[in-house]
Amino acid sequence: MSAYTPGEQPQGGGWVKLNTNENPYPPSLRALEAIRVALLNDGAALRLYPSPDSAPLREAAARFHDFKAERIVAGNGSDDILNLLIRAYAGPGRPIGMLDPSYSLYPVLAAAQGAPVVKVPVTPALSFDVAAVAGCGAAVFFLTNPNAPLGVAFPVAQVEALARAFPGLLVVDEAYAAFAEGDCVELAKRLPNVVVTRTLSKGHALAGLRAGYALCPSGVAEVLHRVRDSYNVDRLAQVAAAAALDDGEWLRVTSGQVRATRDRLTRELIGLGWSVIPSSGNFLLAAPASLRRPTSPAAAEQAFEFLRARKILVRRFPHHPLTEKSLRISVGTEAEAEVFLAAAKAWTEG
Numbered sequence: 348m349s350a351y352t353p354g355e356q357p358q359g360g361g362w363v364k365l366n367t368n369e370n371p372y373p374p375s376l377r378a379l380e381a382i383r384v385a386l387l388n389d390g391a392a393l394r395l396y397p398s399p400d401s402a403p404l405r406e407a408a409a410r411f412h413d414f415k416a417e418r419i420v421a422g423n424g425s426d427d428i429l430n431l432l433i434r435a436y437a438g439p440g441r442p443i444g445m446l447d448p449s450y451s452l453y454p455v456l457a458a459a460q461g462a463p464v465v466k467v468p469v470t471p472a473l474s475f476d477v478a479a480v481a482g483c484g485a486a487v488f489f490l491t492n493p494n495a496p497l498g499v500a501f502p503v504a505q506v507e508a509l510a511r512a513f514p515g516l517l518v519v520d521e522a523y524a525a526f527a528e529g530d531c532v533e534l535a536k537r538l539p540n541v542v543v544t545r546t547l548s549k550g551h552a553l554a555g556l557r558a559g560y561a562l563c564p565s566g567v568a569e570v571l572h573r574v575r576d577s578y579n580v581d582r583l584a585q586v587a588a589a590a591a592l593d594d595g596e597w598l599r600v601t602s603g604q605v606r607a608t609r610d611r612l613t614r615e616l617i618g619l620g621w622s623v624i625p626s627s628g629n630f631l632l633a634a635p636a637s638l639r640r641p642t643s644p645a646a647a648e649q650a651f652e653f654l655r656a657r658k659i660l661v662r663r664f665p666h667h668p669l670t671e672k673s674l675r676i677s678v679g680t681e682a683e684a685e686v687f688l689a690a691a692k693a694w695t696e697g
């Protein structure tokens with residue numbers, strides 16, 4: 348098997364880092380305060396193991412979503428949760444399914460469990476065919492919604508139609524839900540085969556902390572608890588994530604700002620003549636174009652290198668026809684957007 352290829356984390360300063368969909372704003376001060384409190388008395392609490400089932404984090408997630416805490420499982424990032432789902436529900440003869448393109452970690456996790464992978468193509472209209480997914484033969488299907496790297500969000504009604512037609516477990520990976528209009532939490536409340544996974548890494552600006560969770564139908568949470576590490580989320584992550592979830596005002600303001608910058612980047616890049624997919628995430632998939640260079644994989648590669656030479660880092664997905672002509676650009680601060688747009692303009696006019 349081969350390992351997942353994470354986005355580059357450049358060393359040294361001076362980079363405009365728009366390549367791994369991190370949040371450009373610092374996290375809620377309440378999260379930092381929770382860590383400070385947990386470290387009082389010279390950090391004496393760190394001698395002790397944390398809550399084995401991440402009670403503080405699960406209770407905060409329960410308040411946040413109005414969901415039953417006993418049906419929530421916390422993880423060391425949502426990647427941990429995705430791994431647990433595959434460990435519990437997939438394996439040899441029990442394939443996982445995913446849309447192509449979507450998150451490239453799923454096949455890596457499946458390979459480690461000896462589970463085959465069924466890829467269902469995203470349609471040319473950037474949607475999915477309910478019957479094709481429902482009949483794909485997977486034991487567990489991962490629907491990335493909003494999709495990454497395309498950025499499109501699938502309507503809840505379409506996801507519900509899929510859940511009703513699909514005989515296996517449908518996992519809706521909502522890593523980017525904080526930047527979208529709606530979510531599928533309601534489906535995890537009502538339907539017996541829908542799990543929604545969430546992360547604190549994107550909307551809550553805590554990628555360095557590693558915290559995520561799954562909202563499960565009854566029965567599924569118990570299964571995931573059986574296969575997880577007994578202390579899979581550390582003490583500081585549990586309290587900081589809980590405090591971040593409780594700070595609704597911070598989320599409202601920062602996610603609104605990210606959306607505003609995203610929509611401005613979309614408008615301005617379209618104005619330059621680039622092809623941009625309207626995004627529901629904190630990133631854009633945009634195909635660079637100029638009068639001399641229509642969109643192509645070579646133009647995307649050239650624009651990528653042009654930006655890199657100016658210490659602006661974005662990401663390429665050269666191995667799929669829907670992404671090979673594009674750059675994936677994480678939405679940064681307004682100041683970062685200025686720097687990026689000036690460089691994009693220089694490339695387009697150069």
Ligand code: PMP
Nearest residue numbers: 424425426450495522546548559
């Ligand atoms: N799902 C998707 C679609 C993602 O893009 C990511 C982040 N790369 C994750 C899950 C995992 O996020 P984390 O492990 O940081 O919670």
